[in-house]
Amino acid sequence: MTTLAVIDYGMGNLHSVSKAIEHVADAGVVIKVTSDPAQILAADKVVFPGVGAIRDCMSELHRLELDDVIRECTKTKPFLGVCLGMHALLDRSEENEGIDCLGIIEGTVRRFAKGLTDDAGEKLKIPHMGWNEVFQMMPHPLWKDIEDGSRFYFVHSYYVEMAKPDFIAGSTNYGGAFTSALARENVFALQCHPEKSQHAGLQLLKNFIGWDGSL
Amino acid sequence: MGLAKRIIPCLDVRDGRVVKGVQFVDIRDAGDPVEVAKRYDEQGADEITFLDITASSDNRDTIVDVVSKVAGQVFIPLTVGGGIRTVDDIRLMLNAGADKVGINTAAVSRPEFVREAAEKFGSQCIVVSIDAKCTSAEGEQKKWEIFTHGGRKGTGLDAIEWAIRMVDYGAGEILLTSMDRDGTRDGFDLELTRAICDAVDVPVIASGGVGNLDHLADGIIEGKADAVLAASIFHFGDHTVGEAKAHMASRGIEVRRMAAKPSA
Numbered sequence: 001m002t003t004l005a006v007i008d009y010g011m012g013n014l015h016s017v018s019k020a021i022e023h024v025a026d027a028g029v030v031i032k033v034t035s036d037p038a039q040i041l042a043a044d045k046v047v048f049p050g051v052g053a054i055r056d057c058m059s060e061l062h063r064l065e066l067d068d069v070i071r072e073c074t075k076t077k078p079f080l081g082v083c084l085g086m087h088a089l090l091d092r093s094e095e096n097e098g099i100d101c102l103g104i105i106e107g108t109v110r111r112f113a114k115g116l117t118d119d120a121g122e123k124l125k126i127p128h129m130g131w132n133e134v135f136q137m138m139p140h141p142l143w144k145d146i147e148d149g150s151r152f153y154f155v156h157s158y159y160v161e162m163a164k165p166d167f168i169a170g171s172t173n174y175g176g177a178f179t180s181a182l183a184r185e186n187v188f189a190l191q192c193h194p195e196k197s198q199h200a201g202l203q204l205l206k207n208f209i210g211w212d213g214s215l
Numbered sequence: 216m217g218l219a220k221r222i223i224p225c226l227d228v229r230d231g232r233v234v235k236g237v238q239f240v241d242i243r244d245a246g247d248p249v250e251v252a253k254r255y256d257e258q259g260a261d262e263i264t265f266l267d268i269t270a271s272s273d274n275r276d277t278i279v280d281v282v283s284k285v286a287g288q289v290f291i292p293l294t295v296g297g298g299i300r301t302v303d304d305i306r307l308m309l310n311a312g313a314d315k316v317g318i319n320t321a322a323v324s325r326p327e328f329v330r331e332a333a334e335k336f337g338s339q340c341i342v343v344s345i346d347a348k349c350t351s352a353e354g355e356q357k358k359w360e361i362f363t364h365g366g367r368k369g370t371g372l373d374a375i376e377w378a379i380r381m382v383d384y385g386a387g388e389i390l391l392t393s394m395d396r397d398g399t400r401d402g403f404d405l406e407l408t409r410a411i412c413d414a415v416d417v418p419v420i421a422s423g424g425v426g427n428l429d430h431l432a433d434g435i436i437e438g439k440a441d442a443v444l445a446a447s448i449f450h451f452g453d454h455t456v457g458e459a460k461a462h463m464a465s466r467g468i469e470v471r472r473m474a475a476k477p478s479a
Contacts, residue, residue: 013309020290024477052337114416118217125418125441127339127387131219131261131471145478151219151471153292155339155387173217196292196314198256200474 004209005043006033007070009060011050011084020195021047024206037069045208046073049195050084054109054158055096057084067102074104074187078213081189086160086182089189095158105182105189106163116175124175127157134170134180134192141215142188142207143169150200152180152192159191186213219471220435221261221442222459223294223420224449226251229268231277235447245450248281249288255449256289258456259473263289264317264390264444267297279311286312296344296390305332309340317390319344320363323370326384333385342420343386347374347407348394359407366394374407375414382415389415390444393423400426400447408438420444428454428462435468 004025006018018033025031032039040046048070050057061067073079074089081089093099093109101109116124131151136143159178162168169188170181180191188208194201226233226248233245245251252263263285267278275298282295295308296317305316322329322343333341346366351358359374378389391411393404401424408421421440425431425448434443448454460470 013312013314015310015312016286016314019287019312023287023290051339122439123416124218126416127418128218129339129388129418130221130441132217145475147474150474154218155292157338196290198291198474199476202290203474203477206477 001028001030002045002209003030003032003043004045004047005040006031006047006049007040007066007085008033008035009050009057009064009066011052011057011060013051014049016193017047017049017082017195020202021205021209024202025209029209035064035066037065040066040069041072043077045078045080045211047080047082047208048085048088049082050088051155052084053096054084054087054093054099054101057088058099058101061088061102070102071104077186078208078211079187080208081187082195083156083191083193086189086191087158089187090160091163093158104187105167105184108161108163109158110161111158112175118175127155128159128174129155131197132172132174132180132192134172137168137171138183140169140183140188141211142183142204144203144207146200146203146207152190152194152197152200154180154192156191185215216469219261219469220440220463221420222259222431222456222463222470223262223264223442223444224255224260224456225264225266225422225444225446227266227268227446228278228281231281233450234268235450243451249284251450252285252289255456256291259460259471260291260456261442261471262292262294264294264296266317267295269297279307282308282311282313294342296342300328302331302335305336305340309336315340315342315388317342317344319346322381323361323363323372326380329381329384329386333387338385338387341386342388342390343381344390344392345374345378345381345411346392346394349404349407357406357410359410362394366397375410378411378415382417386417388418388420390420390422396424397422398447399424402426402430403434403438403440403443405433405438408434408440412439412441418442428459431459432463432466432468435463436466
């Protein structure tokens with residue numbers, strides 16, 4: 001039996017994430033949507049989702065005493081951050097006039113610049129919303145059976161700028177390339193929403209369920 | 216290459232059934248919403264929108280049930296509109312599995328509601344629906360006004376100014392419906408679509424009037440919309456979403472090709 005904790009800290013649609021995982025998990029996987037530090041620490045794998053604003057995210061994590069729990073989990077077990085759950089792993093975010101994040105991965109969360117245009121000179125909208133290509137920048141167990149350049153669903157106005165290129169696992173183009181996936185040892189995090197990315201997203205979640213955290 | 220333009224089938228749901236009428240009369244039954252949503256997902260729809268047009272508030276639970284069932288089987292973004300008036304309405308829909316909610320009449324009656332909703336849940340899940348009708352006379356500078364109650368009630372609000380204001384209040388996306396074209400199959404009001412798309416920096420979904428596949432492509436190419444929404448052409452078997460995408464691609468529009476199903 002494998003237990004998988006989906007961290008519940010009141011930010012956004014956790015049901016989508018847990019429903020998608022349920023859909024691809026076999027009967028041997030027990031999914032717990034929880035804010036209980038003990039349950040999260042005891043789980044074999046951890047998913048850290050989230051939509052919304054980073055200030056609320058960080059203050060809720062702190063209030064629920066989950067910041068150190070997350071730090072611990074990212075050292076020891078397969079860990080998947082999604083969207084705001086990716087941003088929170090970085091050093092700092094520009095959102096909400098600047099917020100310190102967990103500092104697990106070196107880098108900064110920045111806002112898309114105003115006035116971005118595509119290759120044809122058309123104005124790019126913010127939020128970056130819809131299906132865009134994710135190019136795989138390193139081989140990784142979570143990319144198994146996912147074609148390079150597959151489209152995933154995005155909805156965000158801020159993106160991750162990595163301090164070092166070594167941990168960039170996926171790259172996407174929106175008025176320039178940005179990091180849409182990062183990976184370091186047992187940690188993987190995505191800007192896009194695998195739970196809303198139909199077949200490619202479900203495949204990634206399935207890969208995560210089967211991942212032992214090694215590369 | 217980059218972000219794909221989206222095709223969004225819209226399901227008008229009344230008392231738990233998908234229905235479609237022409238300008239709110241001559242309503243035809245188009246099936247079970249869960250089955251219809253699954254079919255569109257399999258055809259490659261990029262998102263699905265449910266518009267709850269249930270007349271009686273007693274039957275509101277049915278849409279929640281529909282969304283919840285669909286969210287357990289269809290893993291693409293889901294939007295629910297119709298009768299969203301309070302923060303509790305939004306929470307109920309998001310908890311049922313919706314990713315975004317469409318706010319229409321409530322935004323007109325109390326614009327601050329949009330601000331409160333965006334602050335509470337984030338702009339990414341707040342779609343403001345705008346129903347606009349052309350009110351300028353022939354030969355005059357084009358002008359569109361916001362209408363509510365299915366296009367019956369004028370508000371005096373200018374559509375472009377209203378769109379800008381709604382984005383300022385936190386709308387993350389605009390669903391723009393031309394009430395002159397809705398149900399006519401004459402194509403989108405492209406001038407209106409273009410005017411709104413040029414005026415705001417958030418994505419705009421064009422809606423109202425699609426009768427053939429060229430209309431969808433026109434909405435993107437000439438209207439500059441980020442996404443196109445249609446109902447009738449998909450509901451009654453005229454076209455599949457896949458055909459619509461193939462046609463749009465043939466006109467040079469970037470669309471999402473479906474990935475392979477997850478391995479067993």
